[in-house]
């Protein structure tokens with residue numbers, strides 16, 4: 018079965034949108050399963066909002082097609098799509114109370130009054146806003162407004178909920194709690210969610226899958242673990258999390274040459290087709306571990322501590338490696354080890370072949 | 378202490394500067410004679426009786442209210458539509474044209490506009506000069522910026538395009554969206570624009586004196602002539618003008634408040 022063709026799945030087929038000379042979205046094909054939580058991440062201006070607005074129907078794609086529940090949305094207006102939307106700036110109706118805001122969608126659908134009241138009450142209870150039902154939006158904090166905006170969109174029982182950076186305007190603490198509240202609601206209700214954010218950490222923490230965009234195209238789509246440990250490109254390796262990116266040459270036979278050093282790496286079979294090619298080795302900071310001074314196995318590096326940042330549970334150390342280019346590697350040390358590493362100390366580290374990721 | 382005394386006296390000066398003439402007019406309108414004395418002498422209601430007896434004055438008052446009311450209604454409707462369109466189209470060029478058009482009536486003095494209108498709409502055999510319709514047209518143009526500006530500020534403040542998208546996505550039609558969301562949220566702008574427009578049209582003199590005829594004179598025009606009748610009579614006419622204006626403005630703002638109250642209740 019086509020993964021995007023569930024009753025409430027979304028499928029994009031070669032979707033593109035041109036603004037003047039800017040290709041905001043180019044040839045995006047993506048299938049979001051019914052009940053899936055998909056995040057869309059990418060740097061500013063990469064086309065996340067444009068893609069979301071094409072799904073919602075605010076703009077028509079000028080190439081490709083958007084399918085919801087397996088049906089083409091060509092020519093279907095916004096109000097015919099039953100798509101819920103949550104914007105960054107909440108966009109509650111200022112002239113209506115919280116209760117009226119949430120009831121609005123059901124009212125225009127002419128649902129029976131009793132049903133409207135019951136639904137509104139249970140939705141407000143779900144986000145702990147029952148006691149503010151008669152407040153006006155201007156009397157609420159940003160976080161409270163966004164909670165109301167969230168259930169207002171859910172009240173119409175949308176087939177898919179689209180969220181465009183819903184937490185960007187909130188402070189870190191509220192952002193954290195609300196993020197997991199959204200996740201819980203998604204899990205409990207089984208609603209399909211497409212969640213745009215430029216915060217990759219947020220995306221990794223709550224999504225079933227993450228779609229990484231760059232310059233209007235999809236760069237990589239996968240589970241958070243896939244994106245984190247097997248980035249498909251240097252861009253993905255750099256954008257998702259923190260990474261050490263080593264530019265060198267793949268010598269064949271699992272040997273990677275970098276700055277006159279040789280590392281042993283695990284390689285996919287097809288890598289053997291291009292020995293001598295320029296390649297990139299990516300190593301996560303937490304995969305670099307301190308080595309004993311007498312360690313003389315493979316994949317060892319020595320350098321001086323050139324900087325350290327205290328991150329709470331761990332300390333991030335910048336290690337200046339002895340090399341012609343004066344490269345610096347980042348490594349994460351759990352606190353006890355981190356505290357002992359002082360500026361200027363000589364430190365030896367190593368990594369397992371399976372912990373490095375080779376890219377061509 | 379000194380600073381406080383200074384600012385209090387400034388405020389008093391301000392109010393006496395504005396209110397003193399009106400208070401004098403009020404006193405004068407009840408005085409029998411006001412000739413080479415500081416204050417009028419004697420007490421009479423005669424001036425008011427005369428005022429309501431003379432058809433010229435009552436007719437002028439009706440004409441003023443008629444033109445001002447129509448100006449508010451037409452400009453209100455035109456402005457809501459225009460501001461909505463300019464906001465939703467979200468084009469820099471259209472916005473620049475809009476701003477320029479709003480500047481014109483302010484940049485061109487009413488005298489110039491009046492003379493221009495006489496030149497433009499006075500042909501042999503068919504002339505608009507002297508009709509109330511021409512005055513209405515002149516007032517529509519003259520007051521347009523004062524209706525548009527508060528509305529534009531209002532629609533931008535509520536970030537209408539996002540609200541509209543939200544309403545549509547919740548299943549509302551454009552008509553429902555405009556009726557249930559746009560208009561209630563635009564009421565503060567509509568009310569302040571209407572107050573301004575009404576007051577300006579009601580008291581407007583330069584255009585009225587140039588484009589109206591004897592049958593279509595508005596109250597400010599006949600008020601000016603009243604001073605040739607007698608001081609007491611002119612005072613009474615002025616008081617009537619101020620009262621009408623105040624009543625209308627209070628009425629308009631109450632109306633606006635009750636409407637927005639209703640909208641807030643969700644009707």
Ligand SMILES: Nc1ncnc2c1ncn2[C@@H]1O[C@H](COP(=O)(O)OP(=O)(O)OP(=O)(O)O)[C@@H](O)[C@H]1O
Nearest residue numbers: 036039040041060061062063064065066067068215
């Ligand atoms: N209405 C528009 N007119 C012209 N260009 C536009 C318009 N909307 C978006 N663009 C352009 O399309 C590109 C993608 O914009 P989009 O808003 O989709 O990016 P985004 O990924 O949502 O960025 P951000 O993270 O900053 O919100 C940008 O280069 C932007 O300048």
Ligand SMILES: [Mg+2]
Nearest residue numbers: 065066067181
């Ligand atoms: Mg965006």
